[in-house]
Amino acid sequence: MSGYEAHFKVWRGDARGGGLEDFEVEVNEGEVVLDVIHRLQATQAPDLAVRWNCKAGKCGSCSAEINGRPRLMCMTRMSVFTPKETITVTPLRTFPVIRDLVTDVGYNYAKAREIPSFVPPPGLGPGEYRMFQEDVDRPQEFRKCIECFLCQDVCHVVRDHEDNKRAYAGPRFLMRAAELDMHPLDAAADAGLDRKRAAQEDHGLGYCNITKCCTEVCPEGIRITDNALIPLKERAVDRTYAPLVWLGSRIRRRSS
Known part of the structure; x- marks a missing residue:
């Protein structure tokens, strides 16, 4: 033309x-x-x-x-x-x-600082990490994020309700929490950090009602809802309501 x-x-x-x-x-x-x-x-x-x-x-x-x-x-x-x-x-x-x-997208950087970083496994030095390829592939998708914050912008939880910003991290950073929670070498639990509890209680995972609007606008094609937020919600619910998972967490907490 x-x-x-x-x-x-x-x-x-x-x-x-x-x-x-x-x-x-x-x-x-x-x-x-x-x-x-x-x-x-x-x-x-x-x-x-x-x-x-x-x-x-x-x-x-x-x-x-x-x-x-x-x-x-x-x-x-x-x-x-x-x-x-x-x-x-x-x-x-x-x-x-x-x-x-x-x-001013400073809200996003404030939320980024609230997500605890990767906790290295004790007793392993650089170059000694070993993972199955499928465990590498799962979170690799989330690392394509370019932090354009389009998913944060379109998420109606904060788009339509300004007051929610204090309690809600938004899809980009809940995706980050999910990535760390599924990382097989993350030793957060050994350090006393429960990422599923933090996602639910500190970062507002429950506010997300999986409308998939964040996935629809992602320029990198990351399946934020299906591959990060929904699985994280399922693991958070298991932690709270599944009897065997709840009991196991209580035993681990008591032994530690």
Whole structure:
């Protein structure tokens, strides 16, 4: 398709307020939304604030909402829209606006610090870890996360209920908790840390009602709900309600 003029509506403003502004911007074959936003900066709105870095779908910086759907601007091709279609670009709704398309995602970094890190197994040094390949493969999917925070943005638990942010880590960090909980060499239990209890009581696992909206927007195709959140919920429930699992945990706790 040769070049054409596209109608964009871009949110402009800051923490005090703002609104959508209309622009007609040139679009060329093979371009993505971020290309057009850069052209808009260069030709009509030099003070437009937008966060980006790699332009290759690997840094997660250019997250925004395009026609209401959380997306990476650098991975959203203009060819998915018709030339006559109005394209609306707004900041991530779940997080406070700093200016224009840039939001304050500090909530996510605060939640990241609350997830206890991997606990090395005692008595093993670097290079001495041994795992079955299937145990390596299971959590490897979750390590593809680029921390674009689109899953955090679309999760209605915090998107529609600001008060939940204090108690709820969100899908990205519950996925991190699930990854560590299924790691066969994580010695958190030996250190007195129950990751399933922490996920349930400290990080708000019970708030998640598995709508799979986080999975649907993940640009890396991670099956967050099916492979991380649901299994973690099942293990947390077993810990609390399955008689043999409960008894075993009590015996281990008493012996330790």
